[in-house]
Each structure stands twice: as C-alpha cells, then as structure tokens.
Amino acid sequence: MSALLAVPLGGCDGNWQSALDVYGSAAISLKHLIILIVAVCSVVWMAVMVSLIVALWRKRDVQPTSSEPARERRMTMAVVGAVIATILIIGTFTVLSFIATRALNVAGQDDLTIRVRGLQWWWGLEYVGPDPSQRFETANEIHIPVGRNVRLKLEGLDVIHSFWVPSLTGKQDLVPGRSNELPIRAERAGVYRGQCAEFCGMQHAHMALLVIAEPQEDFQRWAAAQRQAATPPIDEEAAAGLQTFLAKPCGACHTVRGTAAAGTTGPDLTHVGSRRTIASGLLETTRGSLAAWIADPQTIKPGNNMPLVPLTPDELRAVSAYLAGLK
Template sequence: MHPGPVPRSRHESPAGKPLRGAPRLRIAAASCCGLAWHARGASAAPAHDALSPAGVQASHIFSLWTLTLTVCSLVFAAVLIALLVAMTRAPRANRDARPDLSPLERPEKRVGRVVGGAAAVSVVLLFGLLLADVATDRALSRLPVADAVHLEMTGHQWWWEARYADDAPGSGFAVANELHIPVGRPVVIALKADDVIHTFWVPNLHGKKDMIPGRQSTIEFRADRAGAYRGQCAEFCGLEHALMAFTVVAEPPAQYDAWVARQRAPAPQPANALQAQGERLFTTGNCAGCHTVRGTSAHGVLGPDLTHVMSRPMLGAGTFENTPANLESWIKAPGSMKPGTTMPASQLSAQDLNALVAWIGTLQ
C-alpha cells in the first residue's frame, strides 16, 4: 500500500510531463488553505487553525501575528482617513481652470511637517515590528527540551513516516501519517525528505519547517492542551501534495505511554482459518515487498509500516476513513482513490481479497 510515486522533478508528473496550471493551482490552494482534509468520507477533521494555538511555540507566533495585524490595520486605516480628508478638502476646478503652482514657490510647511511626522511614525512602527520578530525568534529557540520525546519524521511522496527512538534496544517502532505526543512534554523531531522538498506544518503547535533531501533539520514544540491537530505538507511536492496530511494526537502522559506500549507490540496471531489465509497471502505476495508487519516475515521498507494500521483513523495520508470497505477498495484499485500512487492494483480473487482484508483488520 505504498502511496506515492517519484516524479522526475518537483513540478513534473509521473510521466515526466509538466503539470498543467489548473491542477497545480487547485492542488496547491487546497493544501495551503487546509482543504485536503475534505478527504473522501472524512467525518471529523482535526483542528487546523493557526489562530487557535495549543502550545507555547504556537502562542509566540500567534502573539507576533496579532501585533503585526494590529499595527498594519491601524496604518491602513490612517492612510485611508488621510486620503478621504485630502479628497474632501481639495478645491474643485473646471476644465478651464489654470493649475495652482503656488506651492512650488511657497513650500507648505504644515504639509511637510505632517508628511515628516508620518514617515517618522512609520519608521518607529517598522523598527518595533522588527524587534518583536527578533524577540519571537529568540523565544522559539529557548524551549526547554529536557526529558523530550525524540522521533524522526520523513516525508515521502505522498505520506509521512514517523519513527520513535529506542528507549531500550529493539524497542523502537514506526507509524505512518499519525503522531502521538504527551501533553506538557517537549517533542524534538528530526525532519528528513526521501525524495523532494516537503514542509512540516502543524499550525496549532508551531510554524513551518522545510524538509530538504540530503539534509536533516529539527523542530521542537510542546502541546499544552490535549486534542487532535491536523498537519499538512506546506510545500508543493507533486501530484498528490494536497492529499498529504497527518494527525498529531496530544494526550495525557498515561494515555501516551499506553499507546506506545501497544505500538511496540507485534501483530497478533490469526484467530481463524480465514485470517491465517490472509496473513499467508500478505507475507508470500507482493505486499511484503513494500510493507513491514512486525511479528511476521514481512519486512518491506518502501511503504508504511502496517503492524497496527487499523488503529489509525485515516488511510492514504488523510485521504479517506479507515474502514474495511475503504481498505478493500484501496487494495483493489488504489489509483482510483488517490491518483498518482505507485501501489499497483490487486489481482486477487474476491475470496483471497476477503481473506486479506480480514487479516489486516486484526492489525489493531
């Protein structure tokens, strides 16, 4: 179920042809406005709102944005008022009236003082915004990271891979398109890109951070309020850029620890003959060449780790709800649900497909 191809460049289709303007604008606008979560069948979208900060980093950015908006709004209003006053007080003239050139001989000192004062105020306001920007940047870099959760996030075309660091040898694990973090505890994420430039963005928790192939950067934040927050790739990265979302679930420490314990566990054993047939089809067929399911012989690395795939609310990087019906449709014809994916369509019979879906359904 690998969800994405690698175009020849960031602005070419899988066939190597430039993307046409209309689809490109449609995709880019959808993602930037947070519309990718219109995801087919999505019933409840996590919050995706830069104006509703849920962490200290996002609060700093929101305060700077509020100050900037206030200053710019007041300046804009002042300019409009000055324009209206000038238009109201300007003398009326007809076509035959001669131009008034007297100000060239007699400088208008009052007007000069007003313009000079306005310029001085503008300089002061701009300098104040510069200081506020520097202060915000310093505040963002001073987040205490003692006892932080460390993980690695890799952007692929078009899905997200998160690997949680080993607290003990062999205890690390990977998830796809979903992060769980404890409330009140800092998180340090190492950001990587597997193919083209992506951008990590969870506006409720922090600003944007680019993910550049061949380079590693980090982003640090802390969630101070429990909830589910939507993340999105904010850099156009190919055909399905708009459908490249993920969810950050901030939960109390006890719930987070319980989630980690469940994720570290291997896949359960089949409970009946139908599920055993599904596991055999998965591990001996093409699925195992791309996907890992811990506890089985499947150790593929091209696609998402599916060990606990059915515990995730969405499939296809936020494209559609994780239900047995959608899962079956995805396996049969993934290209019809997410055009551009490189996962091939299934050639399984209806009986084998039913067995495969039954077994995958146990991967909680």
C-alpha cells in the same frame, strides 16, 4: 468529501485546522504576533485612507497664496514623520518576528524525539531514544503526551515538504539531504490536523497527518502497544489474509513486525488497524476502506507509489480482514 470529516479534530473537537485555534506554546506565540501585525496594519491603513480623503477634500478649495512655502514645509514634515513611523513599525515587527521564531527552536535534551520523514505523499514516523529496544515506527499519526516538549527531526526523502500543525506549532521544511528540527508541545488533549504546506506534487493536498495529544499514562500505554510485534491472527479469514499478504509483493514494500514482511518502501503496517486514517488522512480506517485502497490505489490517490496488486475477491477480503485486525 473524505471520511476524515467524521474524525473529531482540534482542541475543541472541530474538523478544521487554523492558526487562530491554538493549543501549543509556539502556536500561541505566533497567534499573538499575527493579531498584533494585523491590528497595526489596519490602523496604518485607516490613517492613510483618512489622510487621503482629507487631502482630496481640501484640494478643491485651495488657492495659490503667499503661504505656499509654509504648506510645503508642513508636507515635508508629514512625509518625514511617515517615513520614521514606517521604520519604527517595520523594525518592531522584525524584532517580534525574531522572538517568535526563536520560540519554535527551543528544545531540551530530555525531550521526546520523533523522526519525521516526508515522502510523496505520506509521513513516516520513528520514535527514537537512547535505548534501541524502545524504538518503533508508524505512519501518518503522531501521538504525544500533553504538556511535554517533543522534538521533531524532519527529513525529506524525495522532494521538499513542509510540516505544519497550525494549532500547535509553526511551519518547518523537510529538505532532502538536510535535517531540520521543530519542537512541538500540546497544552490540551485533543486531535489536531496537520498538513504538508509546501507543494510537493499532484497529491500535495492529500498529504495530511493527525497529532493526537493525550495524558502521559495513555501515551505510555499506546507506545508500549506500538512496540509490540503484530499479534498472529486467530480468525481463519485473517490468517488466510496473512498468507496472501506474504505471498504477494506486499511484504517487499511494507513491514509487519513479527512476520517475514520487512519492506521499507511503504508505511509500516504493524498496527495499521489502530490508526484513524489511511492514505495520509484520505480515508477513515475501516475494512471497507482498506479493501478499496488495496483494490485500486491509483484511482483513490493518482500518482502514489503503491502499485496495483492483482487479487481475487476472496484474497482481497482476506487481506483487508488481516490488516483491519492489526491493532
């Protein structure tokens, strides 16, 4: 079982994701719709079962009589009534579903905008705005302010993915060559687990993300820290790790702002040490987890695009110390 289970998730600090444990306006609307549909369908099922039992019970004692035409008329009326009720129920569900779906697409011009890219098998995130100096990138962990609408611009870069944080909003696909949008809003501070909801390959189940909703002041401090370049290491071992990181192919795939590493194939690692998890929710971010991931990423997450980079034990310890210090 992943170390992620130790991370408190959800509005009630649970470690699950549920469309019935909701803390976002869109998710609340969807929950009400789900409960209504289940309740109505349960009543319909019980009515059908009772009617069937009564019909079977009466059939044993029914004898042909001159009242057969009257019985046929009653059966015809019952069938017509059932058809009308079915049309009304389905029509009502359709209208309510349309209303609930519209709630997923309400966005304002002043919303915080985050570009979300789905890749096999991780999430690339870019906080965008009118001022280019305010933009920054991160991965697999979305921070949002409580009580503010956030607009997610969804893009798929390889195959179709689906973004879903059930406690906050509904699902929306990330389709290559097409840009979709999904508003998200948290009414309560907490850590909410999300998941890719569209089968996207062998590691689909290991493509999770966290949405961390926090007060506006805390969000502003986090965002200001994320905009900063990586702090140069002062520890001797971490400094050696930086040199190894730049000497090896790591910088060809990853970016660490403030260094010569400017790759765009893999996640931005500028502040990777401050994230709760690595490998898209698979491991808790510790120096040991970082070392294990670097040493053999294919055993931990088979099929991912990170190659095995040969490192000596001393180099591995140094690189893991450097990455763990990127906060």
